[in-house]
Amino acid sequence: MPALKLDIHQTAARALYDQRSLYLQAPLIAGHLLYITELEMMRHIDVLHHCQASWSSAQTPADVFVQAVGQATELRDSDWLTGLLQTTGPLQQAAIDALCWQPDLLETEKLVELYQQHPELRPLLFDLWRHRGDQIPTGLTSAAELRSQNVDLQTRALRYAASCKKIGHELFLPYFRELSNASTQQHIPGKLLATALWGSLLRGTGQLYETMWRGIERETDPQALYRLLRIGALLATPQLPDVIRQYAKDQPAKAAELLALHGTRDAIDTLADLTPPAEAENDFQAAWLWVSGEQLHVEPRLQLVGKQEETPLPSAHNWWQQQRPQLHGEQRLLFGQPLSLARARELACQWAGRYSLNLLDLVASLQKEPVTATEQIPLRKRQYLLIQSGGQA
Numbered sequence: 001m002p003a004l005k006l007d008i009h010q011t012a013a014r015a016l017y018d019q020r021s022l023y024l025q026a027p028l029i030a031g032h033l034l035y036i037t038e039l040e041m042m043r044h045i046d047v048l049h050h051c052q053a054s055w056s057s058a059q060t061p062a063d064v065f066v067q068a069v070g071q072a073t074e075l076r077d078s079d080w081l082t083g084l085l086q087t088t089g090p091l092q093q094a095a096i097d098a099l100c101w102q103p104d105l106l107e108t109e110k111l112v113e114l115y116q117q118h119p120e121l122r123p124l125l126f127d128l129w130r131h132r133g134d135q136i137p138t139g140l141t142s143a144a145e146l147r148s149q150n151v152d153l154q155t156r157a158l159r160y161a162a163s164c165k166k167i168g169h170e171l172f173l174p175y176f177r178e179l180s181n182a183s184t185q186q187h188i189p190g191k192l193l194a195t196a197l198w199g200s201l202l203r204g205t206g207q208l209y210e211t212m213w214r215g216i217e218r219e220t221d222p223q224a225l226y227r228l229l230r231i232g233a234l235l236a237t238p239q240l241p242d243v244i245r246q247y248a249k250d251q252p253a254k255a256a257e258l259l260a261l262h263g264t265r266d267a268i269d270t271l272a273d274l275t276p277p278a279e280a281e282n283d284f285q286a287a288w289l290w291v292s293g294e295q296l297h298v299e300p301r302l303q304l305v306g307k308q309e310e311t312p313l314p315s316a317h318n319w320w321q322q323q324r325p326q327l328h329g330e331q332r333l334l335f336g337q338p339l340s341l342a343r344a345r346e347l348a349c350q351w352a353g354r355y356s357l358n359l360l361d362l363v364a365s366l367q368k369e370p371v372t373a374t375e376q377i378p379l380r381k382r383q384y385l386l387i388q389s390g391g392q393a
Contacts (some may be wrong), residue, residue, distance in 0.1 A: 014062035027286030061094035162199035190224025263332035293336030
């Protein structure tokens, strides 16, 4: 094929990779848009692969991804990719994307070697193994191995372990057992505690509420507090909406997400009471989409006087006033219908973006079993893994 036509395919593949990255960063995006983008991207990359396109040095994240996936056979166990993993920033993320998309670029055994040789890569490698669903040596997630490591590494290792059905609850219990004792002075970092609670939750461990509340009461780090509140939102913990109302004063966008995830009448009442700042308008619209299944209009603060633009979208507040009488007790709304495992799994196949992780974790929490699909893998693979996942609707 002439070089000019190959250049067209390279340019198109790069542009589609960038588009995919934007979709994954959005709060919620219709899954069919991501699917079409991924399908078209791979069509261009397949042409480049079969025509043995020539490659120049990768300068951008899109270059890295397209070149890595397009040269999958030639780059297997490549020092180029391992070198990119040891960098930081967008090029490293593009290498991770390529390794999630094309796992045989670097086999698990090679990644385990990197783990042993480069301690600074260990947190990243646990994330990569989780996205790929890799089975790694059990010693890497043993209690003795992890408790000697820093908090970031322990947190990511526990998140990986939580996604593995073969790992039991014994690994997670020590992280919060002492916290349930009111007299203990031990400080368990909130991110670590939330991840341990999550792993235990997926293994059917009961009586987590007291530990979660104690962690929330003690936590001062905003990111760690978000993770603890998120566990409560996944469980639809009563009284949590009042806590999130206070949290919203500093973190309005995350508060809207958590209230939508909670999905009860009290939570949606609280969401309706919040007025989003202008910079959080998209997040609030995504939260109302999560609740209603419709595109609704929310009124941001700091709107310019005289700038009241006409909108064809119905008001979120009006929609809720009409729907509120139909939601009772502990019922939860998800995209305009009562929450069920079947409903959550169906929607996790249909939606992408940052909040799709909430859908995946909602499925896992309802079926009390890990879900191996993640928000970073190709949508087609995610759908397959969700269909194959266990649990009864």
